[in-house]
Amino acid sequence: MSTGIESTDGRGVYRGTARLPDGTAARVQAVRRTVDQLAPDVVHAHSSWAGLYTRVRRLPVPVVYQPHCYYFERPNLVGPVRRSVRLLERALAANGSVVAAVSPREELLARSMGVRDVVRIPNAPSSAAVREAGARSGTPAGSHRTVTMVGRVVAQKDPRFFAETARVAQQLGLGLSFRWLGDGDQTLVRELRDAGVEVTGWLTADDVMRQMAASDVYLHCASYEGFPISVLDAARVGLPTIVREIPAFEGARLTAVGSPAEAAVAAHAAVVDPGRRLRMIESGDRLVGEMDESALHDGVVTAYAMATGGALVS
Structure with a gap:
């Protein structure tokens, strides 16, 4: 669940963070206040909860919504709950947000809910994940x-x-x-x-x-x-x-x-x-x-340009 707001400047450098209060209504209000104070060019919402807080009440700036797995995909949801959550996602999508999909599956789901503006922003490996040449190519030694x-x-x-x-x-x-x-x-x-x-x-x-x-x-x-x-x-x-x-x-x-x-x-x-x-x-x-850093960068640039009508393209 999203619990905070992060803001950056035009160069992608963090300007600050703000912790969200308890309660859905309070979080929606906190997001709106923060947007009014910062006047950003675009809001990037990570996760289903962030998508709710930023789209249940239309913001004065465009939203790039990155679900990172739609909630209704949970296999343990009973049918009526799954359908209700999907209907909510469809209703929120009508607020004109760009959806950033991390996989072909998410892109397909977004389009099935009538979203026209869908951009693939694939995840990329962590910067710490560096492979030593040939280190894992052979059959492992040892009994366990x-x-x-x-x-x-x-x-x-x-x-x-x-x-x-x-x-x-x-x-x-x-x-x-x-x-x-x-x-x-x-x-x-x-x-x-x-x-x-x-x-x-x-x-x-x-x-x-x-x-x-x-x-x-x-x-x-x-x-x-x-x-x-x-x-x-x-x-x-x-x-x-x-x-x-x-x-x-x-x-x-x-x-x-x-x-x-x-x-x-x-x-x-x-x-x-x-x-x-x-x-x-x-x-x-x-x-x-x-799915590497270059593809992620290109996807983010495309999503922001689409959301802002080309105002953010660098």
Whole structure:
């Protein structure tokens, strides 16, 4: 959930931040006051909640809305709730915002709700995700190879899928160890640890990259996504990457699995089969080549130019 407002000058340098108050109505009012005070050329709203705060009441400046995964994509929503949320998104879209989609799936969803102005702004790997040449191309040595996941331990990331993958791998004697980089819901953290998964707690960005680079396989187990940066980070550091069969990854050409059993088998293959491992790494390399800093920059420039009628083009 969005909890703050950040402002930048024309060069993209931060001018300041403001914490949002509690309550939806108060947050909508706070956004409007801040916009009136700053008089920006464009407002960039990250996440579904930010999209609500900036579009439920039309602002005097254009809005670039970047949902980072539409809320109605949650698989556990019952039908009436899903339809209601989608209708709300459609109603908010009528306020004339530009939608910035992080994936082909999000672009398709935006257009299905009648949004005309849609720009692809792909995520890019973290600046800390730097691959050492050839560091991860060979078959890992050692008896216990590490499968890693990065993210908050919350229902959306589906830690139970990861925990069950660890259990299956242990039952099959695959010689894999499992590590979750992050923290969150303590009930879910306990379930991970009960399954033999190491949960590191919150780490600095550099520590996340070091732990990821020291792993052997990356498994992204979220049940729904926009397009996670951690997948791009894993690919950039040279890890064979496995993802869930969810719409966010359509067209990404990564190894996709539908069950914990499939995930365990795929992770094992990534560490014992050099040819399979190399193909998975090459798939990640192609993905990073398509979703990099240059593509992100071009997408942002295009979105702002579209929102402002060409007033912001640098």
